[in-house]
Amino acid sequence: MEPRVTLxxxxxxxxxxxxxxxxxxxxxxxxxxxxxGEVAFFKTGGTVLAFWGREALAEDANIDSEGSRFSSFxxxxxxxxxxxxxxVLEEAVSAGATITREAQDVFFGRNGYFADPEGYLWEVAWNxxxxxxxxxxxxxxx
Amino acid sequence: MEPRVTLxxxxxxxxxxxxxxxxxxxxxxxxxxxxxGEVAFFKTGGTVLAFWGREALAEDANIDSEGSRFSSFxxxxxxxxxxxxxxVLEEAVSAGATITREAQDVFFGRNGYFADPEGYLWEVAWNxxxxxxxxxxxxxxx
Numbered sequence: 424m425e426p427r428v429t430l431x432x433x434x435x436x437x438x439x440x441x442x443x444x445x446x447x448x449x450x451x452x453x454x455x456x457x458x459x460g461e462v463a464f465f466k467t468g469g470t471v472l473a474f475w476g477r478e479a480l481a482e483d484a485n486i487d488s489e490g491s492r493f494s495s496f497x498x499x500x501x502x503x504x505x506x507x508x509x510x511v512l513e514e515a516v517s518a519g520a521t522i523t524r525e526a527q528d529v530f531f532g533r534n535g536y537f538a539d540p541e542g543y544l545w546e547v548a549w550n551x552x553x554x555x556x557x558x559x560x561x562x563x564x565x
Numbered sequence: 566m567e568p569r570v571t572l573x574x575x576x577x578x579x580x581x582x583x584x585x586x587x588x589x590x591x592x593x594x595x596x597x598x599x600x601x602g603e604v605a606f607f608k609t610g611g612t613v614l615a616f617w618g619r620e621a622l623a624e625d626a627n628i629d630s631e632g633s634r635f636s637s638f639x640x641x642x643x644x645x646x647x648x649x650x651x652x653v654l655e656e657a658v659s660a661g662a663t664i665t666r667e668a669q670d671v672f673f674g675r676n677g678y679f680a681d682p683e684g685y686l687w688e689v690a691w692n693x694x695x696x697x698x699x700x701x702x703x704x705x706x707x
Binding site: 443541 | 566568569570571573575577578579582583585586587589590591592593594607608609610611612614636637638640656657659660661662681682683685700701702
């Protein structure tokens with residue numbers, strides 16, 4: 424698993440309020456990849472900051488949203504090839520991680536989740552709509 | 566405040582275990598800026614992943630480490646000039662953020678913390694040892 428954080432997902436209780444703060448309050452350009460009322464993406468230098476419902480994130484990661492192990496955010500490690508989702512998850516397990524949700528095909532491509540020894544969530548994702556550049560960053564549609 | 570995440574600090578209960586996972590398990594190169602037993606830095610593509618004691622982070626951000634508002638991590642927004650720490654914090658407050666710890670001079674430069682409307686912590690930091698590049702990423706010493 425290469426050292427790479429491509430995206431940070433913050434689980435929010437109130438998406439509209441979060442978008443209002445970052446887009447209207449701070450003046451950050453909202454990516455066109457965002458879906459109103461569902462998910463918001465902001466390009467933040469070398470990474471992407473995503474806002475998604477707290478419950479939706481917990482469900483996707485297969486973690487109890489009310490449990491103490493859910494810190495309500497996830498780091499994402501995007502990969503260039505679909506098969507890498509599975510191989511990266513296997514590598515993380517070999518290193519001592521715990522799979523919270525096995526790799527599966529999803530609407531955007533393929534993903535899965537592991538928790539590091541502290542319980543921090545990583546999403547391993549292949550998303551051809553957010554292509555991975557050679558420098559390890561992802562591109563968002565405008 | 567420019568849209569920029571320069572560094573992600575994960576507060577950990579067991580630093581040695583976290584470093585063992587990322588450095589030994591996943592094979593990530595540990596930055597020479599790390600201080601054994603204190604803090605660990607990994608360059609992760611366009612951002613930096615830092616591991617620091619959970620209590621130390623809470624204390625630095627002036628947040629109760631046992632309170633529900635502490636999600637045990639912080640996003641960092643590094644700035645190029647010392648005075649920008651204060652002006653970015655002011656801008657965040659105008660947008661609806663809450664200061665958790667006012668800007669102050671610290672051993673590495675100057676920093677302060679705000680919480681966004683969901684309670685997520687941002688550190689605004691000026692750290693001349695981690696210079697900010699034109700592309701909005703920071704450089705770590707080798």
